[in-house]
Amino acid sequence: MSHQGRIRPLLATARIANVPSVASNVWVGIAIGSIVQRWEHGGQPVWLHAVLLILAGVFLYIGGNFLNDWHDRDWDAKNRPERALPAGLFSPATYLLIALLCGAAGLVLALLVSWKCAVVAALIILLIVIYTRWHKKAAWAVIPMGLCRALLPVMGFVGFAVIVRFRLTPEFGLPPPSMFITYHAAALLIYIAGLSLGARHESSPHPSAAALAVSKAALVFSGLLAAALWIFLSVKAGIIGFLPFAVWMLVCLTRYRRPIPVHVSALLAGIPLIDWIALLAYCLLMPPLSYPPAIQPYVIACLIIPPLAFTAGRLLQRLAPAT
Template identity: 45%
Template sequence: MHALLSTARVANVPSVVSNVWVGVVLGIVMRVYAEEWIPSAPWVPAGFLAVAGVLLYIGGNFFNDWMDHKWDAEHRPERALPRGLFPTRLYAALAVCLMGAGVTVAGAVNLRSGMVAGGIVFWIIVYTVWHKRSAWAVVPMGMCRALLPVMGFLALLPKVDSISMVIMISPVACGLFAYIMGLSLSARYESMAKPPMRVGVMSRGLLLMTAVFLALGNRIFSLDRLASIWGVLPYLVWTGCCLRFWRKPVPKLVSGLLAGIPLVDWMVLLPVAATFAGNPREGAWHLAIVSFAIPPLAFVSALLLQRLAPAT
């Protein structure tokens, strides 16, 4: 069981749910602008999309370990497949079934979300095939995360009648993309005896750009300004501590940054919560509470789950 949980990277599952919820909430904000308020909060589609995101994430991890089993046999013999705990074909079958189920569940919400889920599968495959060959594999890895809020956003839009409506989610997607690229570069080069200085500067620059992108997104959606300022503080404090105090060993740094993914979401969800809290419409207060609570709960859950199985 521990081997399966490690393969699934179960400690990162809460952040997947948080990423999807950001998109769902911003889709609801767009409905408010279009004066198409949903009286009862869309918990059912949000739940389906969260399940779809988790299935895609876990399926991608099984696919990654299946693809790497020969390399792991030489370099990481402690992993499940090199130890002979499971047949390799089982991992391949689980990967196909889980990712196929993820696309199906997302498609059951609507066609647009299903298409984005298919795009996530595409980038999972690109990353898995490429990641041992080039440092540029951080790009498809970032795309996998960046599309999670897009999947939630397109599910809740009143309609997609112009590219501008889709572009509105791009600052949030770009913020996650930059964060995952910065995290991945840190993981790839921090283990070197003398990592290139330019890579360290680039990694930290990307992590800083994450906050810039999210601030831009908050401005586009006209979210509460004071809450936007407060929302960035937990992210900056946690990321700064990871880079300053927990750089070594590298797995500790990577695990800390992975646990911090929901804090990226909180930079949006905290001002969203403040905005909904002042809305008198039915269901707005519930949306405010959930939006406020999900990121810190996902953050704490990730840290607790890392005691059960490694995040990386």
């Protein structure tokens, strides 16, 4: 097969359509980490550190996907023979090497920002291994899978602390930034767990009605949890931040309810909308023009990155499947 004919299978293995959501997840951690100090960095390379952390998250995510397909190659040979490894497009050793190189790259990039980021990155790698080893055998594996997502904003948060030196105590009437990141990470964990649980049962011959109900409840609750602290600060800003997520969930549970791959792809594309709950509310509370000119690009980035990630994810799903 030509090199061009191998590109799409590689992009599918990398789950390239989900990469924009990874960037959004890391960015929201960076943004929440700088809520109090407003991106005031004393000349340190703030944008460079942000890019390094986002790239670290992307490499960890792609490496995890290649490891997953490498581990599942025998199962795929029986159930998904069209995938790249069963089809013989690449050798298993190639996939394992890509997984190891991506994992190492993510760890090194995180370490370039701080040792704390490297610790979080190492924990993500451990959870990837746990999920990969047991996800075909046990329903509880959705928890380590969700934790991998939940730790992406945490990595951005703790790495950015080195630069902006946020405080862990309330200031100016705000809850501490650590509380914001805890709520947001928990929301991502619940969303991914609910998505995975629903996909697992809906694709089974005899889906459990109770499990499907729990899945739907988890999806909705994740958005409410992400909005909770923002509603505490401003009911108007919190509700406006929640609206795009709520509308997309309604679309996913109605128009994109079937078939299952379409439903799951739509839910995966909606991950950045959880980030937008926080960042849209934040931008409504602190309009970009209220900041000094040097800080305005940061606030504008907070406003546009999640919807751009959502749009990019949907477009990339036309190029390669998200699941």
